[in-house]
Amino acid sequence: MPKILRAGRLFEVDLEQLFALGVRALLLDADNTLCFWHSLQIPEETLLWLRRAKRMGFQLAVVSNAQTRRLEPLATRLSLPVFYRAMKPLPFAPLRAARALAVSPKACAMIGDQILTDLPAGLLCGMLSVLVEPLDRSRESAFTKGFSRRIERILGR
Numbered sequence: 559m560p561k562i563l564r565a566g567r568l569f570e571v572d573l574e575q576l577f578a579l580g581v582r583a584l585l586l587d588a589d590n591t592l593c594f595w596h597s598l599q600i601p602e603e604t605l606l607w608l609r610r611a612k613r614m615g616f617q618l619a620v621v622s623n624a625q626t627r628r629l630e631p632l633a634t635r636l637s638l639p640v641f642y643r644a645m646k647p648l649p650f651a652p653l654r655a656a657r658a659l660a661v662s663p664k665a666c667a668m669i670g671d672q673i674l675t676d677l678p679a680g681l682l683c684g685m686l687s688v689l690v691e692p693l694d695r696s697r698e699s700a701f702t703k704g705f706s707r708r709i710e711r712i713l714g715r
């Protein structure tokens with residue numbers, strides 16, 4: 559079982575591959591992974607991907623560093639449990655999500671676009687970390703644009 563996988567955008571993540579690796583729960587970052595940054599807009603391809611993941615038997619949850627109020631409509635719309643104010647890269651929220659879904663961390667994948675939060679969060683939990691491309695690089699926080707992306711370039715993203 560690899561510890562890190564790289565993929566295109568969320569809807570390009572290979573569900574069959576994850577299932578074959580023993581993954582049974584997908585913990586999804588919100589901003590720029592599931593929906594556009596600071597927006598509740600979800601690409602049509604992502605909605606289809608989510609439906610397929612559910613049909614395949616994956617458990618799903620959203621694990622986001624965002625505040626709850628902003629994500630509540632998203633949770634309702636997708637009828638997914640949302641773990642907000644996750645403080646990734648700390649492992650507590652993804653572990654809480656795994657427990658809530660009754661899936662062992664080893665069978666969880668933490669999927670997100672941030673190399674400094676999503677990726678280490680998954681690793682610290684003993685989960686598979688899937689690093690995806692952000693939905694829209696032109697719309698992200700100044701911090702991410704300036705600092706995180708530079709680190710990604712240095713690490714040879």
Ligand SMILES: [Mg+2]
Nearest residue numbers: 587589590671
């Ligand atoms: Mg993100």
